[in-house]
Every structure is written in C-alpha cells, then in structure tokens.
Amino acid sequence: MNSELIDAEKFEQVIGTLSNRFSANRFQRIKTPAFERYDLYSKVTSSVNRKEMVKVIDPSGEVFVLRPDVTIPITQELSHAHRKLTSEHRFYYVQEVFRRSPDSAEKTERTQAGIEYFCKRSPEVDAETILLALETMKDLKFDDIKIEIGHTAFFHELITQLKLTEYQSDRLKAFIRAKNSVEIEALLTTLDADEAIKHAVTQIPRLYGKPEEVLDRAKEVANTSRMQATLSYLDEVCRRLTLHGFDEHIVIDFGLINRMDYYSGIVFQGYVGRFGKPVLMGGRYDRLGHEFDADLPAIGFACEVETLLKASDNQKIVHGKEEA
Template sequence: MYSKLISDEHEKYEQIIDTISKRFTTYGYKRIKTSAFEQYDLYSKVKSSINQLEMIKVIDYTGEVLVLRPDVTIPVTQELAHTIGNLADELRYYYVQEVFRQPFEQNEKIGRTQAGIEYFCESSPEADAEVIALACHTMKDLGFANIKIEIGHAGFFNELIRNLPLKSRQISQLKTLIQAKNVVEIGPFVKNLDIDEAVKQAIEQIPFLYGNPADVTEKAKRIALTSEMQDTLDYLMDVYSILKMYGLEQYLVVDLGLINHMDYYSGVIFQGYVGRLGKPVLMGGRYDQLGNEFGATLPAIGFACEIDSLVKVATDSDFASSSLIDVQIVYEKEQLELAIQIANELRDQSMKVLSKSVDIGQPDSRLSAYTVYLKQEGHVLQEDDDRISFTNLEELLRLLDGLKGVS
C-alpha cells in the first residue's frame, strides 16, 4: 500500500508537470535549464534579491562560496546580460526545476520544484495581460474550477512612499503590515511617522483596496496623490480590459496591497490561488530593472508555479483517467510471442501497456481501458462488460481503432 501511495503521488506530480509544460509551449516558450550551483556573489551583490538567510550555502574545493539555486530569474537575466546585452527581440523561456531555500516553518522542504516562464519584452498592457492569461489557462488545464488571480502593481505603493523620510527598517515593517492586511496595527504605526496626514490616510486605505477591479480602481483614485499613481491605476485597468477579451474576468481581483517578497518586481505583480489552499500556488510580476544590475537593459515579466503545492491541492479524480493504463495483456505461456508483438505495436503508438502471464494472476480491470486475453482456445478484447473475439494482431488493431473512435 505504501509503495502504491508513492507511485500515485509521483504519477500526479509528473502529470501536472506535463500539463504545465504543454500549456507553456502553446504560448511559444522554449525550455531552458540553469545550474544547480551559483556563485554566492551573484545574489549578495544584487540589490534586488531574495533573503540571504534563506540561501543554502556550500564551499567548493577552491574555497569559493556557492549557493544551491534559490531562484531562476536572476541567473537567467545575468546570462542574457552577458550574452546578448540589451534586448533587441522578445525572448520566451520556461523551466521546470528545483529551487532550494532554508525553510523557516516546520515540515517545509528545502528543495521545491518550480515551473515558470520568463518573458523578456517591452512593458505593455498586452504583454502583461498575456502572461496573466497564461497563468490562468495553466490552472484551468489542471482542472481547478475555483481559480483566483490577484493582480497588483509595485509602482502604486513605491510611488506613495518614494519621498518619505523612512528608514529601510520602517519600510520593511510597513510592507509586512500591508501584505498581512493588519489594519489594527497599521494605524498606530503610521501615526508615529513624521509624514503628511494625506499620506498617512492613503497608507491606511491600501489594505482595503481589494476586490472587483473597476470598484477598487475607483476607490484608489481618491487616494492617488501623484500623477504617477494615477497612471499606474490606468495601466492596471488596461491590463484588466485585455484580460476580459480572454474571457477570464471571473477569475480576477485587484489587490493594491499585494507586495511580493521579491524586491526586483517593479510593475504588475500577481499571485494565484486554487482550491482551499491558504497560500498562493503561483507568483509573478514584471521586473524591468533587474537587468540593470548586470549592465544591460532587459525588461521582462514572468511567474513560477509551486508544483508541490499543486500536487497537494489536486484531487485524485482530476488525474484518475489520465493515469490509467491503456491496455492490459494477459497471456498463456504459449501465446508469449503474440503478446510481445501486440505490446510492441501498441507502445509504438504511444499507448501505455502492461503485459503479464496468467500464472501471475488476473488483471484488475479498473486499472486499464482495455484488457486483452490471449489463450489457446481463443483471443478476447474486453472493454467494461463487452467482450469481442479476434484472431490476430491486425484484427485487434482494427477493433481498438474502432472502439477509440466511438469513445
């Protein structure tokens, strides 16, 4: 039983990755792979990076400090900066690989599989909407009905606090309170800040700027204190209008309190939820300035899915049909050669086939769409309760083609 549970979980894992990869390719993305080990300096010297306390560090034989890959976006951007410099034509890449971070919660794993895309392109509502649509379509492909994509914009909050006399520690505390929508503590926190009263009121309103995109935008315009903040809201509505053309409006909400922990995001940011899982299964956004850290202009937007979270929330029924064996072959010893011929032919047609002798035991019809019995007195193809006799390989293939055509 334990081995079956492991097998079922792995089967679901592989099917989710296969489904995601297929969807990514329909949008024109090509698969890439980055090194499992990166130089620590790559992350320690980049201003916009992940928490260095989360990095898994190792030392190589020369004494150089390396880190197990904690992120994919940064090394991909660095590689492009070194190979092509400034962006001339758009580039689309996707990846499926492990990232490694030190967990701060019990039962969290160090290594987690991510599947994501990196779309290097000029900033535009069309490009950003397409990436969000891809994220939504990916979740729909996986069979999730209760999908929610929260969309925000890093520029709205950043512009609000841009000229405030705040220390980095205060900004970090404020971000944490807003992200948690901790309205109880935000008020007292901003009350003690030496900032304009209008700014205080605007900050206190941010956690409430969540919900229907049109309604949220109207509320946000009342506290938009600069033309740049107004432009950000107009941009978000342009993105939303395009997503409505994709027919995805029922999955979308705007959250102007969405502040991603990846500080390199500079424009649209978003995260996706499915099922009853209380944390996002995908996160992404636009990072137009990251290439500047490596002396290049590489505007881009991307997102990553947490495969382990998707496996947890996906029900067995979502993948039961695709995990079935196509054909089981049960043969008497004298029919071994025919059993091998049939199995070879069906596998060449990309069908999943199990073959075993009657001496081992009877097949479980629940595991396969069809069962083939090869016996001395005659051969039978069974589908559910229907049994059809056949005499040779060619006749069996015609029967299978006919049955698959009907189904």
C-alpha cells in the same frame, strides 16, 4: 500499487501539463546549472533570502550555492549576449530549486516551473502573461481560480512621500500585507507627514476587490501623476483579461507588496479554492538586468509542483466529502 509510485505519476502528469501549455505559447525550455557562485546572489537585489540558501564550499575555498532561483541566472546568461533588448525572448523551465525554510516540515528541495518573458512593458504583454497563468491553472483543473493583481508603483509613490526609515518601511509593509489597519494607523501617528498622505496609506488594505470598484476608489487617493498612470495601466490590463472572459477570476489588491525589491511593476498571485496560500506568483522585473549592466525588461511567474499537487489533492478530498 505503491503510493510513492502513484505520487510520481501525478508529479509527471503535472509537469507534462505545464510543459504543454508553455510550449503551446511559444516558450522554449531551458536549464540552468545546479551550482552557482554565491556572489551571483549575494550581490544582486532579488527575492532570494540569503539565509535560505544552501551553501557549499569547494576544495579551493570558493563558496557555491545550490540553485535557489532560476530568474537570476537566466537574466545573467542573456545579458552576456544582449546588452539591450532588441527582440523578445521566451523561456520556460522545470527544475529543482533549493531553499531552507524556518518550517522544518518544508522540504529544502522543491521542483519549480515557470516562464521568463523578456519583452518591453505594455498592458498587452502583461495581460498576455496573466492570461497564460490563468490558462495554466485551468489546464490543471482547479476550481475557483483567482488572480490577485497589484502594482509596485502605487505603494512606492506613497512611501516616498512619507520619507520613512528602512525600519519603518519594513514594518509598514508587514502591516499592509497582513491588512492590519490598527497597526498601520498607530505607526502613521508617529510620523510627521501630510495628513492626506497618511489617509491614503490607511486606504491601501481596503483597496481589494473587483477591478472596476477598486480602481474607482483608488482614484480618490492617487495624488501623483505616476499613481494615476498606474491606475490607467491596470485598468487596461484588466480590460484585456475581461475580453478573454476572465473577469470573474480577477481581483485587484494594492496590498500585494511582497518582494517589492525584486519586482518593478505589475505583480500577481494565483489562488484556487479551499487552499490557503498562492499556488503561483509572478510579476514584472524590468530592473533586474541592470544588475548585469544590461537593459532586459521582463515579466514572468513560477509555481512549485509540490504545492500544485497539494492543492489538487485538497480539492479532490473536499469534492469527495461533498459527493458523499
């Protein structure tokens, strides 16, 4: 049989598995337009890098983009009907997104699947969403599933006290993401700031591991009431996940600060065994609705079907070698 047909069959199987799981959790499937006005993304704070957008100019000279994101148009559409959230809304999608990558091997068009859960923030709801992410990865029969969980407020509180320039802030975020303690300490030595705060920042890359251990260590550097409240919040989320038997799959990572302009609370990434990058990413974005003059707190996550297939094939290859 033609390998492309086999790939197509696997592709549809993954989409079917995702759709079944999302539907079973009362999420309604929706679709957004393939073309959107460039202004929708250029004026909104989001995770979308404008340089990655695929732009198209229509005969009148207006600039459009091929859909680079799904969360933003869904939030905009919901804001037309609701200026304030009065009841929860559950949506899921499976559709193409288009983004250019510096890596020429990466395709511009990818199929993204995800959920958007518009609801008020609470440990119960956030744990429910992470639980859905874990169940989704289990449905896809992945091994060694891990969810790394962080929170934007913890890091934001520290860098606010440091009074960094935008350039310094960007560099510090990059060093923390890379867990590069040497460069973090070198940057901090150039700053005129309280030594206790500097020490707290150096600890962030080390705040990684089992929830109970990491949260205990984090208490030692939580020097504001907001940071302490964040730790209590994460502790409650992890407690709820443990009650569902997922304690072995949970990791706390306070260095998880990517896309922080987009998210405004808990953030998480899903990993599976023997695959070196996330297969799923998500978090809470309570402020995105403000871009459309609406109060629409929400949490969600997304995954690329192509990445899921690569991760699945990789595990099968490894298992095949082990069995041989």
